[in-house]
Amino acid sequence: MKFDDYSIPAEIKRNLADLGFRKPTDIQFKSIPPILKGEDVLAIAQTGTGKTAAFAIPVVSMLYERRNARRxxxxxxxxxxxTRELALQIAGVFEQIARHTGLKVFCVFGxxxxxxxxxxxxxGLDILIATPGRMFDLVSxxxxxxxxxxxxxxxxxxxMLDLGFIKDIQDVIRFLPRKRQTLFFSATINEKIKKLAxxxxxxxxxxxxxxxxxxxxxxxxxxxxxxMDDKRFFLERMIKEHPDSKILVFVRTKVRAERVLKALERVSIVSQTIHGDKEQRDRLQVLNQFRTGVVKVLIATDVSARGIDIPNVDYVINYDLPxxxxxxxxxxxxxxxxxxxGQAFSFCSPEEKPMLDEIEQFLTKPIKVVSIDPEVYEETVDTSDDAKFDLKALMQEAEELEKGRKKRKKK
Structure with a gap:
């Protein structure tokens, strides 16, 4: 089936064609028809499968058709x-699909x-994309x-549930009309999510x-x-062996992100970090630099990069296991x-083995292991430009970063 076969306005079909959308993905194929029929939808699909367009296409189509009838x-x-970054990204998708329809799209965030x-x-606007905090400020x-x-x-x-937004979600229901269509999209599901959904x-x-x-x-x-203390050497080698690749590095904490950035600086590798301590303007600038390839290496925490659709990421490196x-x-x-x-590598230290076990249990199967020859391991560590920095200096650096973070929080 092609998008031309759907019962949606010609303007929307032209926009999809301009975007290079010809055939729907699986989640779009299964979601668009029931949404167009007015059904509530609970959809679970992997990240990167086109979930945003799965709800944006039918919603824009229906609002455009209703707008012609009554305003x-x-x-x-x-x-x-x-997250703020996800709000901007989704707003961009809605704007592209709603081009030339007169529908107004906007996002608010803190x-x-x-x-x-x-x-x-x-x-005035028709479609609002919002993070809970700023939205409730403006509602009040x-x-x-x-x-x-x-x-x-x-x-x-x-x-949203992981970040504790369940009460915000329940609160917003009080402000909404009882007669509405509700669409619930998620990449994973558990009993807590089922109950809320x-x-x-x-x-x-x-x-x-x-x-x-x-x-x-x-x-x-x-x-x-x-x-654990050798991860920086293997990250350095990975980046230097793939100088033209776009590499996204995940770490567990904001302090770890800055520490990895410093380690890469010492070996003359340019990178950027994105995490909650950065100003919104800086976060957007960093994302844009990575998206356009100006910066090839981005170090991120989970909260900052969740759901962000950055094109052509060649490698994901789990520097720390989640x-x-x-x-x-x-x-x-x-x-x-x-x-x-795409390719993804996870660096697992001995102390992270229990985390790996939990991940494999969640996946219901083992993750493929890439073995490193002992001589290659030793060579990777010994030939690094960062090998001269001992553990004590790195720990001191981490402590200084942590002190700086606490000072910024007090301000």
């Missing part, structure tokens, strides 16, 4: 997301001045009203793509066993987007 002021579609956001809200001030909402969409719902939807169509293997089949992922097993799926899913192939 009522107010927000018609509310999309709730966990970390920036609210004045320009208020001005846009007062000018009377700038956001939900009485006209026809669609509620929760995206990256599992991550079924409390929000009405006789929902349940859609689940590739439930047996949460990692997309076009991602080649493996684990490498290395000592503490939450499901985050492994989201991390490796930053590569191999859509129909592209």
């Amino acid at each position: 009522a002021d107010g927000i018609k579609c509310l999309v709730m997301v966990p 970390g920036v001045e609210q004045g320009p956001q208020i001005a846009q809200l007062e000018a 001030q009377g700038y956001i009203r939900f009485q006209r909402v026809e669609f509620l969409i929760l995206d990256e719902a599992d991550h 079924y409390s929000l939807v009405h006789n929902a169509i349940r859609i689940q793509i590739s439930p047996k293997d949460p990692v997309a089949k076009n991602i080649d992922h493996s684990v490498v066993f290395v000592g 503490e939450q097993p499901e985050n492994y799926v989201h991390r490796v899913g930053r590569t191999g987007r859509g129909t592209q192939k």
Whole structure:
């Protein structure tokens, strides 16, 4: 089936053609028809499978058709997301699909001045993408009203629960009309998510793509066993052996991110970090530099990069294993987007072996192991330009970073 075969407006079909969308992905193929019929949908699909377009295409189509029949002021579609970067990304998809329709799309999030956001809200819009914190601030001030909402969409719902947004999700329901269409999208599902989902939807169509293997089949992922203090040497080697590749490195904490950046600086490798301590403007600038290839190496924490669709990421490196097993799926899913192939490597130290066991239990199968010849291991460490820095100096550096972070928090 092609997008031309769907019962959607010609303007939307032209926009999809301009974007290079010819045939729907599995999640789009299964989600678009029931959404167009007015059904509530609970959809579980791997990251990188086209979930955003799966709800944006039918929602834009329906709002555009209804707009031609009647025009009522107010927000018609509310999309709730966990992070600022994801809000901007989803807004971009809606804007592309809604081009030339007259539908107005906008996103609100914290970390920036609210004045320009208020001005846009007062000018009127149809589709609002929002993070909970700033959204409720603007609701309490009377700038956001939900009485006209026809669609509620929760995206990256599992991550929203991880961040403690369950009460915010439940609170927003009080402001919405009872008669609405609810779309619930998530990459993973557990009992907590099921309970929340079924409390929000009405006789929902349940859609689940590739439930047996949460990692997309076009991602080649493996684990490498290395000592905790040797990880920087193997990361250095990986980057230097692939100088033209776009590499996304995941670490566990903000302090670790800055520490890895410093280690790469010492061996003349340019990289950037993205985490919660950075100003929003800086985070967006870093993402843009990585997206466009100006910077080839980005070091990220889970919260910062969850759900972000960055094109052409060649390699994902789990410098630290994630503490939450499901985050492994989201991390490796930053590569191999859509129909592209991708590779992911996880550096596992002896003390992280229990985390690896939990990840493999979550995946219901072992992760392929890449063995390192002892001579190659020794050569990688000994030939590094960073080998002259001893552990004591690195620990001191980490302590200084931690002190700096605490000072910034006090301010």
